Every structure is written in C-alpha cells, then in structure tokens.
Amino acid sequence: MLNLKGIHHIAIIASDYEKSKSFYTEVLGFTIDREVNRAERQSFKLDLSLNGQYCIELFSFPEPPKRPSRPEATGLRHLAFQVENIEEAIEELVKKDVHPEPIRIDEFTGKKFTFFADPDDLPIELYEV
Structure with a gap:
C-alpha cells in the first residue's frame, strides 16, 4: 500500500505565461507563493496556492505544443x-x-x-x- 496522503499539486504549462498568470491570480484568485525564472530552461515556474494550500505549478516553456481538448483526448x-x-x-x-x-x-x-x-x-x- 502506498499510503498516499492527498494530491500535492497540479502542473500546468502555459502558452502565454503572463496571460495565464493573470488568469489564475486575478480571475480565479490564487495566491503567488513563489516565482522562479529558470533561465537555463528558458522557463518560469509559478507556485500558486488557494486558501493557504499549495495547488498549482504554472510553467512557461518556449513553444509548447497545443493540448488537444476537443474532442476529448486521453489524459x-x-x-x-x-x-x-x-x-x-x-x-x-x-x-x-x-x-x-x-x-x-x-x-x-x-x-x-x-x-x-x-x-x-x-x-x-x-x-x-
């Protein structure tokens, strides 16, 4: 038995980092815990919490492929x-x-x-x- 305690976080890769950062903080109300510029990966990592609980890692990467959403895809x-x-x-x-x-x-x-x-x-x- 693994004895899982819960979900730690959800990772999301954004195509437009600033637009998604604004959406998750200003529209949905997540709080920024930490923002890291990972220059060697040309990437930002934004740690977001909701009601004091860490929930989402928001990433940027250069030119990520689009995510299939409709029709519903595996994953x-x-x-x-x-x-x-x-x-x-x-x-x-x-x-x-x-x-x-x-x-x-x-x-x-x-x-x-x-x-x-x-x-x-x-x-x-x-x-x-």
Whole structure:
C-alpha cells in the first residue's frame, strides 16, 4: 500500500505565461507563493496556492505544443473547484469577462456545476458543494 496522503499539486504549462498568470491570480484568485525564472530552461515556474494550500505549478516553456481538448483526448480531462454558491461564482467570472457554460445538474448527486476554460482552453469546472 502506498499510503498516499492527498494530491500535492497540479502542473500546468502555459502558452502565454503572463496571460495565464493573470488568469489564475486575478480571475480565479490564487495566491503567488513563489516565482522562479529558470533561465537555463528558458522557463518560469509559478507556485500558486488557494486558501493557504499549495495547488498549482504554472510553467512557461518556449513553444509548447497545443493540448488537444476537443474532442476529448486521453489524459487530464479537467480541473474542478468547489464553490458554495455557483451563481455568485459565475457572476464574478462574468465580471472578469469569463463566460461559463450554462449550469448543469449532476445526475448522480443533484449538485450544480458548470465549465469554462483557461487561456489555453484547459477545461475548468465549478462544482457547488
């Protein structure tokens, strides 16, 4: 048994580092813990936390290949974040010019959820808890 304790972080490679940095901090509200310029790799690494918990490593690399998103490809499908009130969360996103899909209802839990995309079209879900 591995005895895993939880997820430590999620790594994301951005095609436009500054645009994604702005999206994850100013739109989604992540806090910057550390930013490192890895000059030897022509790369930046941005450590982001949410509510005091380290969550995302945002990377830049020169000319990364596009990520297939639609049709759905093998691999990471989407990121999902919990919210208490999905309508309020959507209002905040729209104020920041992010327009989620219409709210859907999870057929198994009866909970509300919606999707939108980050600057590289990575699907992000909001799930009401």
